[in-house]
Amino acid sequence: MNKLIYLDNAATTFPKPASVMKKMIEIYSRIGVSPGRGSYDLAAEADELVAKTRRKVADFFGSPDPDRVIFTGNATDALNIALQGLLRPGDHAVSTRLEHNSVLRPLYHLHMKGIIEYDLVPFDGKGFVDPGDVIAAIRPNTKLVVVTHASNVLGTVQPVREIARLSAGYGIPLLVDAAQSAGVVPIDMQSWQIAGLAFTGHKSMLAPTGIGGLVLNREIEGIEPSRFGGTGVDSRSLVHTEAFPYRLEAGTLNLMSIIGLSESIEFLEQMGIESIHAKEMALLNKLRDGLSLLDGIELYCTENFPDHVGLLTANIRGMDPNDAGAILDGDFGIAVRVGLHCAPLVHESLGTSPYGSIRFSIGPFNTSDEIDHVLKAMAEIARYGNR
Numbered sequence: 001m002n003k004l005i006y007l008d009n010a011a012t013t014f015p016k017p018a019s020v021m022k023k024m025i026e027i028y029s030r031i032g033v034s035p036g037r038g039s040y041d042l043a044a045e046a047d048e049l050v051a052k053t054r055r056k057v058a059d060f061f062g063s064p065d066p067d068r069v070i071f072t073g074n075a076t077d078a079l080n081i082a083l084q085g086l087l088r089p090g091d092h093a094v095s096t097r098l099e100h101n102s103v104l105r106p107l108y109h110l111h112m113k114g115i116i117e118y119d120l121v122p123f124d125g126k127g128f129v130d131p132g133d134v135i136a137a138i139r140p141n142t143k144l145v146v147v148t149h150a151s152n153v154l155g156t157v158q159p160v161r162e163i164a165r166l167s168a169g170y171g172i173p174l175l176v177d178a179a180q181s182a183g184v185v186p187i188d189m190q191s192w193q194i195a196g197l198a199f200t201g202h203k204s205m206l207a208p209t210g211i212g213g214l215v216l217n218r219e220i221e222g223i224e225p226s227r228f229g230g231t232g233v234d235s236r237s238l239v240h241t242e243a244f245p246y247r248l249e250a251g252t253l254n255l256m257s258i259i260g261l262s263e264s265i266e267f268l269e270q271m272g273i274e275s276i277h278a279k280e281m282a283l284l285n286k287l288r289d290g291l292s293l294l295d296g297i298e299l300y301c302t303e304n305f306p307d308h309v310g311l312l313t314a315n316i317r318g319m320d321p322n323d324a325g326a327i328l329d330g331d332f333g334i335a336v337r338v339g340l341h342c343a344p345l346v347h348e349s350l351g352t353s354p355y356g357s358i359r360f361s362i363g364p365f366n367t368s369d370e371i372d373h374v375l376k377a378m379a380e381i382a383r384y385g386n387r
Ligand SMILES: Cc1ncc(COP(=O)(O)O)c(C=O)c1O
Pocket: 010, 011, 074, 075, 076, 077, 100, 102, 148, 150, 151, 152, 177, 179, 180, 200, 201, 212
């Protein structure tokens, strides 16, 4: 195979659907002006496209209110806005050891500034957090629970519905990091009682980089902005606009990527996210089954595939995953992600620190032949590595 086999879709999906690329160029060439800032028709048209995309995003995640769709640069940006805007001095937050640094670092930052305390709940041997442990960590001053929906190291989909239900019973909102689940796992914020959801466009949503969002329900009224500036609304006032969504948006939006997101949602709806997920899981099963037959391969938390997205983590016994990644790329043309995957506590718990692991992550355009090729490559490297 001469073509690169791309299995780093959890970092960013590649390639993007052709229709997304085509629409971005076509529409941006025609209406690429500053949305909502001008008095001319083209600016109004661009603004209407942004408004329509907010509606599509709200519908996609089962939120009734497009005004509570805040466009951000990515999930990290959305999580920072939510955590810094919701947590106040003296508050306590509950999260998990599965989190990505985009949750761990803002929480640590707020803690080191003396603003908050927080506790991180462990995950079990299969890679799942027990909702009962989350509830047991709640204190009288707990103001927020924040949980990743799908682990970017293990692929396990966490029981966020149950966590949301239980924490709502204590009047505590749940913020979900849906970076790895949005686009492959159906999410219904309203019926699941999710108070806030952070997503990124460039992973399974199949949009380009540079766009993400924070979707809030009406319960999150008093969230404080952490960035201030132009919104195109109420410009005489020195006070940043309080009305949603502008309350949490400052500066010119990324119209090009919003066009991409709008089109990628159309693509996901046409394909059906259940069928994309089923295809990815069939390839993941094949990869897991093949790897588990090889000598010298360690797999982590791969027994339980019903609640899973299309990625898995492995190691070749006795080999630094960085070396394995370099050989996969250099000798076999296979792109994977190696190391700690910005989720250091997962590796601490798995015992794979400090080198981490090899992560294979499948996207909608991978094929069965590619998995055959990966299995052959891994067999060869494992033979060599175990000598
Ligand atoms: C679970 C999880 N959360 C958050 C992020 C951050 O996403 P972004 O880099 O798009 O902000 C990632 C990215 O890998 C992730 O896997």
